[in-house]
Amino acid sequence: MVRNIDPRQEAVREEVKAFAEKHMYPMSEELDRMPEPRKFPRELYKKIGEAGFIGYAMPKELGGQGKSKLEYITLIEELCYHDAAIGLLCAVAELATFPIVHFASEEQKQKWVPKCASGEIIPAFVLTEPEAGSDAANQKTVAKENGSEYVVNGEKIFIMHGDVAELAVLFCKIEDKPKLSAMIVETDQPGWEARTLKNKMGMRAATTGGIILKDVKTPTSNLLGEVGKGFRYAMQTLDSARIGVAAQGVGIAQRALDESVSYAKRRQAFGQPIAKLQAIQWMIADMAVRIEAARCMTYKAVQLQDAGEKFTLEASMAKLYASEVANFCVDKAMQIHGGYGFIGEFSPIEKLYRDQRVLEIYEGTSEVQRLVIAGNVIGR
Numbered sequence: 039m040v041r042n043i044d045p046r047q048e049a050v051r052e053e054v055k056a057f058a059e060k061h062m063y064p065m066s067e068e069l070d071r072m073p074e075p076r077k078f079p080r081e082l083y084k085k086i087g088e089a090g091f092i093g094y095a096m097p098k099e100l101g102g103q104g105k106s107k108l109e110y111i112t113l114i115e116e117l118c119y120h121d122a123a124i125g126l127l128c129a130v131a132e133l134a135t136f137p138i139v140h141f142a143s144e145e146q147k148q149k150w151v152p153k154c155a156s157g158e159i160i161p162a163f164v165l166t167e168p169e170a171g172s173d174a175a176n177q178k179t180v181a182k183e184n185g186s187e188y189v190v191n192g193e194k195i196f197i198m199h200g201d202v203a204e205l206a207v208l209f210c211k212i213e214d215k216p217k218l219s220a221m222i223v224e225t226d227q228p229g230w231e232a233r234t235l236k237n238k239m240g241m242r243a244a245t246t247g248g249i250i251l252k253d254v255k256t257p258t259s260n261l262l263g264e265v266g267k268g269f270r271y272a273m274q275t276l277d278s279a280r281i282g283v284a285a286q287g288v289g290i291a292q293r294a295l296d297e298s299v300s301y302a303k304r305r306q307a308f309g310q311p312i313a314k315l316q317a318i319q320w321m322i323a324d325m326a327v328r329i330e331a332a333r334c335m336t337y338k339a340v341q342l343q344d345a346g347e348k349f350t351l352e353a354s355m356a357k358l359y360a361s362e363v364a365n366f367c368v369d370k371a372m373q374i375h376g377g378y379g380f381i382g383e384f385s386p387i388e389k390l391y392r393d394q395r396v397l398e399i400y401e402g403t404s405e406v407q408r409l410v411i412a413g414n415v416i417g418r
């Protein structure tokens with residue numbers, strides 16, 4: 039039983055539940071088990087857009103729903119409770135559109151945000167390179183200015199929806215400038231070569247791409263904000279997105295707990311339901327306490343964001359803790375389910391196990407979160 043901290047959250051949960059029953063559960067297994075090469079679920083993405091979920095936190099005047107970040111975070115938590123990979127489709131759109139909403143010119147916003155919010159076009163947040171992951175500033179991708187165009191060369195990897203995106207928020211260096219810049223690239227340009235990465239462990243409904251850029255052109259008017267401020271834009275975007283990852287963790291962990299409680303009451307061993315065994319009760323209690331703590335941290339971070347306060351530290355703490363809680367809870371859920379947890383045809387635990395693992399890796403690994411937290415606590 040989830041207790042809300044704000045009455046608006048109940049409406050979000052109801053909305054998502056109705057959507058999940060109609061559109062998510064019927065697709066969930068098919069999208070997870072799809073053979074390679076995997077296909078991005080465009081139809082479902084369109085439905086998520088039509089439901090208003092993609093633009094949930096985007097401003098109304100740009101075609102979004104104009105909801106608070108708390109409502110958005112509740113949306114992600116609840117979507118991920120039902121199917122984390124489908125919830126991720128929505129979270130990626132918010133991640134990729136955030137820099138346009140916050141750092142673009144009015145003209146750029148009007149041109150692209152409404153189309154992203156509705157799900158008409160798919161955006162991607164294109165930062166990571168084969169040799170620049172945690173060390174994100176160490177980019178090799180370079181844009182050269184040629185009259186009214188940038189000509190971009192480089193390589194990107196692990197980009198959510200990067201295989202299918204029509205629009206890229208691309209981070210790279212401009213010529214010999216040492217600091218990163220950000221620019222918008224329309225991916226139908228010659229030289230943009232994207233592929234779908236194969237054999238992903240979890241979160242399979244949302245595809246991940248590798249991209250090679252060979253003399254890709256984009257108008258200099260597509261520069262986002264100011265030259266040399268790209269790293270700052272990326273980090274501010276990730277601050278916000280990390281609360282979203284925390285919400286993914288809370289949703290997955292809550293699902294693992296609910297499945298475990300229900301199973302422990304049904305499963306008989308030694309003449310009684312296993313829920314009567316103290317060993318099982320302790321695992322359930324440990325899960326419940328951790329989820330409560332992770333949820334409180336996630337909501338606190340997003341309340342700070344809604345209030346316009348600084349929230350980098352709290353977002354990092356929530357992301358670190360909630361992703362580790364998801365890992366802990368899914369592992370305990372598997373133990374409680376025994377063989378029926380390990381074999382995917384009997385329960386969702388095997389899928390939860392695969393889906394949660396990436397939360398400790400993307401949008402800053404757990405080690406990077408600890409660096410951010412220590413940097414804020416100790417001072418640099």
Ligand SMILES: Cc1cc2nc3c(=O)[nH]c(=O)nc-3n(C[C@H](O)[C@H](O)[C@H](O)COP(=O)(O)OP(=O)(O)OC[C@H]3O[C@@H](n4cnc5c(N)ncnc54)[C@H](O)[C@@H]3O)c2cc1C
Pocket residue numbers: 163164165166168170171172173195196197198199246396399400401402403404405406409
């Ligand atoms: C499914 C998936 C989706 C993703 N989506 C996107 C996306 O949409 N856009 C995008 O730009 N990127 C995306 N990423 C990339 C992701 O953010 C990176 O994978 C992540 O930042 C880690 O980088 P790396 O994989 O290069 O690992 P590395 O940075 O090479 O790290 C390897 C190990 O070293 C540790 N390490 C590195 N530096 C330090 C340090 N200073 N101190 C302590 N430990 C350290 C790491 O924590 C890790 O354990 C995605 C990744 C995955 C797997």
